[in-house]
Amino acid sequence: MDSAKNLYWHFAASCCLVIFVILGYTVKFYESTLNFIDQPISDLIRAHMTDGLTSFYIGVTHLGSGMVIAGLVLVVSLICWYRKFLSEALWLIINSALVAGVGNYLIKFAFQRPRPSVPHLVTETHFSFPSGHAMGSMLFYGTLIIILPRLITHRRLCLAVQLFLAVLILTIGISRIYVGVHYPTDILGGYLLGAAWILGTYPTFQKRRFIWRFQGKQK
Template sequence: MKNSTMRLYWHFASVICLTLFMILGYIVKFYESTVLRIDQPIMDWIVTIRSSYMTSFFTWITKFGNTLSVVFIVLAIVVLLWKSQRKVECYWLVLNTAIISGVGNYLIKFLYSRERPGIEHLVSASHYSFPSGHAMISILLWGTVFLMLLPYAKGSWKIKALQIFCVIFALLIGMSRNYLGVHYPSDILGGYLLGASWLCFSYPHFVKYRLLQVFNQ
């Protein structure tokens, strides 16, 4: 009963995130001028606060959402998990980052075909703008790590500190895309919502198979 209730809560959260994403996506697709009333002033303001220090910082941060960086980070985590016989964790992490975020985000962008902001881009960025791939991969990568650490967080300040780092890092990657001029705020929000929806949906299934793994060891 407890597991069923937990699964219900997580799936409800998934539906909420997906619904919000679909509403936002509908507005972006058919009423872009409406969402630009919020997006554009923020982007214009960002241009006014740019500095050499902030540009260097966010240019460095955004690299952790690039494909090559994500591949190296995921491989490093997978190696550590595999050595610890955490195969279910490995499969879940690869599914979330490689398939759902990597392939899924690339294809979904075609559905909305939103052009990138018209302000100066401080880094190169190809493909369409909505939803942000960097935002989606950051929530799926660091959100997955965050949830993997949940069973070990109680009574451990080190694990809690690592979880806080995951949250802050995911947020910074999203912010970097706004600062660098390659995404609107709504693109970032869309990436977070879509990634969070899948994360909330898949987490109860991950817990189920992880328990089976522990039981069979």
Template sequence: MEEVKDYIVDKFGRPKNLFILAMILTIPFLFLVWMSFYDWGFIGLLDELIGNEFYEERGSLLTWAFIFITRLGDGWFIALFTIVLSLYIWRFRKNTRLAVWYFLTVSVGAGGVNQLVKILFRRPRPTHVEHLIVQGGYSFPSGHAMGSIITYGALLFLIIRASKTWLPVLIGSVTLLPLIALIGMSRIYLGVHYPSDVIGGYSLGLAMLSLSIGLYSVSLKDKGYKKGQR
């Protein structure tokens, strides 16, 4: 099993493969960008149809659960989580390179790039439905979707790199992947994002994460790091 894991990590960690994957992952985002120039067209209709399915399920208990889940993707929580984890990697794991990589990946990808794209497109938040939480700013792409997939996706990458068995990878996957999905769903349910905002956030977030992992892999090769020192 360890040999299989090493093979997968080696293949996944090749910079060329990751850069190609990054370009592929931007396709849904670029399609939505194209649709934005046509006032979202049929995407806008799909947004309303899909959104209505979420709104019809609203209830006090479910609302409380989704508000809690969405907080795990809030900017303040992501920032705090990133700082704490980066400090842990630097101080206790003794890996400055990896700590800096994680901090920059989240702060630049989930923070800087997302805000820049929001300002460029200035899509208003949904107005046809009640917002169950107060949320300012623009709508596209979803910062929570993009931030969660970069933050928790990068964490899963760290778990995969550090794990010597499949168990930590399995636990991390069944915990983090549903969390990422639920954070995106919470934004639609709470009425502060269109479904296309969430899809755009996931697409751009995955592309940024893939690009960042590729750059990290390049840095390891350039410095001649051995496998056990990564």
């Protein structure tokens, strides 16, 4: 039964990865064909820019930055470690620090997509595809959504926090388009790659968690 469940997780991860590869290939060799997706969505999001919205989205975009996520990873990992959720802490660190940080930085060199040629409301210097904020928020907040039921035992409270985190992931992606530093397909690429990693490594996380619980190393 566990093997069958693992196949579902790996199949979902493979689907995300295949779509990412197709999208990445298009970005690399046929970027102009993506205008029919990128332009209307960007225009819609940036159609009514106000001082209030600008302040809101700049604040939200910081919640997906490497520095903020690194601080949150440290806090949540220490809480997990203190409560003997060791596999959760390790999975969170690997996903958020190594894959989101180092992995995304290196992957951008393969595509070398320039940033959108619109006024930028925040400063960015690296390439555009895939979005590091989208990938990082998916990997950190997405992993947190999965491990949260072990940290919050109150079911309704846990569900409310999970819903909030899901909305936050989406809002961070929108914020990157609003501030002018990403195309919508950059955001999609970041989400897909982050989701592929989480889905693909979840069975390994579950296996390690089972072994460590059997050995009495964690709850």
